[in-house]
Amino acid sequence: MTTVRTRIAPSPTGDPHVGTAYIALFNLCFARQHGGQFILRIEDTDQVRSTRESEQQIYDALRWLGIEWDEGPDVGGPHGPYRQSERGAIYKQYSDELVAKGHAFPCFCSAERLDAVRAEQMASKETPRYDGHCMHIAPEEAQRRVAAGESHVVRMKVPSEGVCVVKDMLRGEVEIGWDRIDMQVLMKADGLPTYFLANVVDDHLMGITHVLRGEEWLPSAPKLLKLYEYFGWEAPVNCYMPLLRNPDKSKLSKRKNPTSITFYQRMGFLPQAMLNYLGRMGWSMPDEREKFTLDEMIAHFDITRVSLGGPIFDLEKLSWLNGQWLRELPVERFAEEVQKWAFHPDYLMKIAPHVQGRVETFSQIAPLAAFFFSGGLNLDASLFEHKKLSPEQVRQAMQLVLWKLEALRQWSKDGITAVIQAVAESMGLKLRDLMPLMFPAITGQASSVSVLDAMEILGPDLTRFRLRQAIELLGGVSKKENKEWEKLLAAIA
Numbered sequence: 001m002t003t004v005r006t007r008i009a010p011s012p013t014g015d016p017h018v019g020t021a022y023i024a025l026f027n028l029c030f031a032r033q034h035g036g037q038f039i040l041r042i043e044d045t046d047q048v049r050s051t052r053e054s055e056q057q058i059y060d061a062l063r064w065l066g067i068e069w070d071e072g073p074d075v076g077g078p079h080g081p082y083r084q085s086e087r088g089a090i091y092k093q094y095s096d097e098l099v100a101k102g103h104a105f106p107c108f109c110s111a112e113r114l115d116a117v118r119a120e121q122m123a124s125k126e127t128p129r130y131d132g133h134c135m136h137i138a139p140e141e142a143q144r145r146v147a148a149g150e151s152h153v154v155r156m157k158v159p160s161e162g163v164c165v166v167k168d169m170l171r172g173e174v175e176i177g178w179d180r181i182d183m184q185v186l187m188k189a190d191g192l193p194t195y196f197l198a199n200v201v202d203d204h205l206m207g208i209t210h211v212l213r214g215e216e217w218l219p220s221a222p223k224l225l226k227l228y229e230y231f232g233w234e235a236p237v238n239c240y241m242p243l244l245r246n247p248d249k250s251k252l253s254k255r256k257n258p259t260s261i262t263f264y265q266r267m268g269f270l271p272q273a274m275l276n277y278l279g280r281m282g283w284s285m286p287d288e289r290e291k292f293t294l295d296e297m298i299a300h301f302d303i304t305r306v307s308l309g310g311p312i313f314d315l316e317k318l319s320w321l322n323g324q325w326l327r328e329l330p331v332e333r334f335a336e337e338v339q340k341w342a343f344h345p346d347y348l349m350k351i352a353p354h355v356q357g358r359v360e361t362f363s364q365i366a367p368l369a370a371f372f373f374s375g376g377l378n379l380d381a382s383l384f385e386h387k388k389l390s391p392e393q394v395r396q397a398m399q400l401v402l403w404k405l406e407a408l409r410q411w412s413k414d415g416i417t418a419v420i421q422a423v424a425e426s427m428g429l430k431l432r433d434l435m436p437l438m439f440p441a442i443t444g445q446a447s448s449v450s451v452l453d454a455m456e457i458l459g460p461d462l463t464r465f466r467l468r469q470a471i472e473l474l475g476g477v478s479k480k481e482n483k484e485w486e487k488l489l490a491a492i493a
């Protein structure tokens with residue numbers, strides 16, 4: 001019997017997402033339950049959006065949760081490299097193979113031509129898709145143009161009629177019409193593969209036997225299955241996991257719910273409780289108990305117990321479960337965990353330089369610095385009354401700062417200062433005009449230790465969370481304002 005091998009294949013393009021941890025957990029449990037292996041592969045073919053920092057954050061966040069992998073870019077293994085950006089030659093070889101066998105073809109169409117085709121299709125209410133223009137170029141002619149260095153992508157051929165039957169561990173057989181499937185680009189003009197080619201080639205070469213991935217990928221399953229067929233490879237067994245949802249049932253999004261694992265770490269959740277909660281997403285123990293460890297989950301794991309009704313990721317439910325975990329810790333462990341969270345020398349050393357000059361006794365530290373050890377704050381709306389700005393402008397300024405901070409790549413005091421400065425200037429104001437809003441939002445007080453330093457120390461997750469909280473307290477942002485302010489945002493340097 002072949003060994004079960006599963007994987008998680010995140011793209012390192014932002015904060016480490018709870019959805020990644022959720023899918024990783026189920027892949028891990030499935031592999032362990034069968035005595036198999038769990039692999040981590042980094043899908044960084046999007047060179048513009050992928051960063052090494054984000055990759056590192058994924059490792060840190062998963063490890064913090066207690067998720068370990070047997071093979072991966074950082075631990076090595078016999079099927080490496082495990083980072084797609086280092087496998088360029090492999091994809092090229094397989095793309096060439098598909099073209100040679102007539103399953104794929106070079107496409108020389110310009111962006112203008114593709115736009116025109118799309119516009120025409122939209123006008124006649126057809127599904128926009130590639131019209132097959134370059135598929136009809138004779139292979140020798142196409143090869144000549146490629147050899148001459150003409151810019152091109154490689155597209156896969158797909159059937160024009162009939163249905164593709166996708167086998168899913170949870171849904172059984174799902175039929176998807178080929179008329180809904182485009183001639184997918186496999187290799188981009190820059191010579192890098194798209195997700196589809198790289199994913200199939202890697203899952204095959206890495207010996208992946210079962211793929212548990214989010215259901216947002218189900219509509220594109222036919223493309224992957226066709227590629228396996230073209231290569232003559234056996235496709236892995238597929239399982240499309242239900243997506244995590246906000247309490248209002250919409251797809252989990254950071255506008256409504258913090259989605260970064262680092263947020264939950266900063267808020268003071270216990271990793272075991274967090275992992276336990278992710279295990280409750282669409283799945284339950286045979287005896288329905290709410291609190292269980294990773295080992296217990298593995299021991300009782302059964303993928304068919306995953307239910308398809310969209311699991312709701314609810315902060316209140318998670319907090320309740322975390323409370324159960326905290327209360328059941330031996331008190332020594334509790335004290336240790338608190339220390340590990342934020343009462344360790346590293347964190348205290350960040351805060352010390354900002355409080356030392358402001359206290360006469362140690363006992364004054366806690367009232368001054370409580371916000372460094374808090375999650376959300378109890379805010380007083382009157383602190384946001386501004387000498388120059390109307391209540392609307394106050395909300396506008398804070399929302400613009402929040403949006404800009406959400407996009408800030410390098411979290412540093414200088415970067416944060418530049419953001420606030422740019423927003424102030426866009427409103428005809430000075431940096432110091434906006435500081436009276438930042439103080440209460442971030443520290444809960446009208447004045448405190450340097451708020452710019454505080455934002456740097458608190459980090460992106462808590463800073464954004466508190467700004468969002470303050471904006472909500474002041475009445476939130478209406479749909480109309482949202483539209484208007486997004487336009488202003490686009491104009492800010």
Ligand code: GLU
Nearest residue numbers: 009010011043199212213
């Ligand atoms: N890189 C894809 C993602 O970020 C992987 C999807 C899959 O598991 O195939 O979600």
